[in-house]
Amino acid sequence: ATKPAQKKLDYSNRGMTLEEDLNETNQYYIENNIAIVHKKPTPVQIVNVSYPKRSAAVIKEAYFKQASTTDYNGVYKGRYIDFEAKETKLQTSFPLKNFHEHQIIHMQNVLDHGGIAFIIIRFSQTEEIYYLPAETLISYWNEMLAGGRKSIPKKDIERFGDLIPIGYAPRIDYIKIIMRKFEWDLS
Amino acid sequence: ATKPAQKKLDYSNRGMTLEEDLNETNQYYIENNIAIVHKKPTPVQIVNVSYPKRSAAVIKEAYFKQASTTDYNGVYKGRYIDFEAKETKLQTSFPLKNFHEHQIIHMQNVLDHGGIAFIIIRFSQTEEIYYLPAETLISYWNEMLAGGRKSIPKKDIERFGDLIPIGYAPRIDYIKIIMRKFEWDLS
Ligand SMILES: [Mg+2]
Numbered sequence A, B: 001a002t003k004p005a006q007k008k009l010d011y012s013n014r015g016m017t018l019e020e021d022l023n024e025t026n027q028y029y030i031e032n033n034i035a036i037v038h039k040k041p042t043p044v045q046i047v048n049v050s051y052p053k054r055s056a057a058v059i060k061e062a063y064f065k066q067a068s069t070t071d072y073n074g075v076y077k078g079r080y081i082d083f084e085a086k087e088t089k090l091q092t093s094f095p096l097k098n099f100h101e102h103q104i105i106h107m108q109n110v111l112d113h114g115g116i117a118f119i120i121i122r123f124s125q126t127e128e129i130y131y132l133p134a135e136t137l138i139s140y141w142n143e144m145l146a147g148g149r150k151s152i153p154k155k156d157i158e159r160f161g162d163l164i165p166i167g168y169a170p171r172i173d174y175i176k177i178i179m180r181k182f183e184w185d186l187s
């Protein structure tokens, strides 16, 4: 079956996806001179391209590739920031299968090089959004590899993460969390 | 005419493109724990996707989009770094039409937020590769907008930039330039 690509509209009453909210947030940050953060393009393996005369090249065959990094990165007060955004319909835990190993390794690399790495998790049933440091995610990931549980309990996300209140502009003010957590070494 | 997408093989005797050399360089940096830098995926506007039973989704129609940022970014000693790589066959100047306005604005934004922004320019006839600070590029861009010349003279690239010697591993050691230029505020 062939069907037009369309945006997921299933996540919220407002009809906005987490990605759209984050794009608006990042746009707000740029316009208000707070931080420069962009979403990376979806990685695509291009197989076949057609070059019609007098019009734009058309990609005729391509496949979605697994991302080797996270989706968002940028700069805040000179510091490198990097994150991935995910949502779940579950109410009591966040499944680690939402990530793949490349992304975990990438976040560990970022931390090792002095960057700020985190995830933004949205619980869609309750419309709660959390900032969770990559350190916490990686520690659960490693426990999973050692035979532990395959998800992070919501209560641990509440404990080790920060609830991000949903606002109007910016919608998901994750920079405020970073500001608070890192104020001592960002001048 | 429909033809398979293939890598440009026209730039060097080694059959390596500037992009391939930079990817190898970035791989070297990651493996040797020097910096974490990745190329962003090519931005594509996906119009039509087919979902065959029991196999991967196939993108049937898509178009190349203009990038809103530069191609490479990452983290070095906690600092955000960002660059674009370009080559020219000209020998005495580098045409500014290799950039579009979005990229210039993005580089100015990065500088304003304390990031390190630059371009890597390859003169393919002589196999010379230069590191040029984004500040220099932007100053020539603004002169062009004010009616000035539409290219940067090579002698100014030599004066304001740094020649990057081509090596075996890493091939294009741009971090060494950053290390030298910013040593006073990277500890
Ligand atoms: Mg993703």
Ligand SMILES: [Mg+2]
Pocket (backbone or CB within 6 Å): B067, B070, B071, B084
């Ligand atoms: Mg480019």
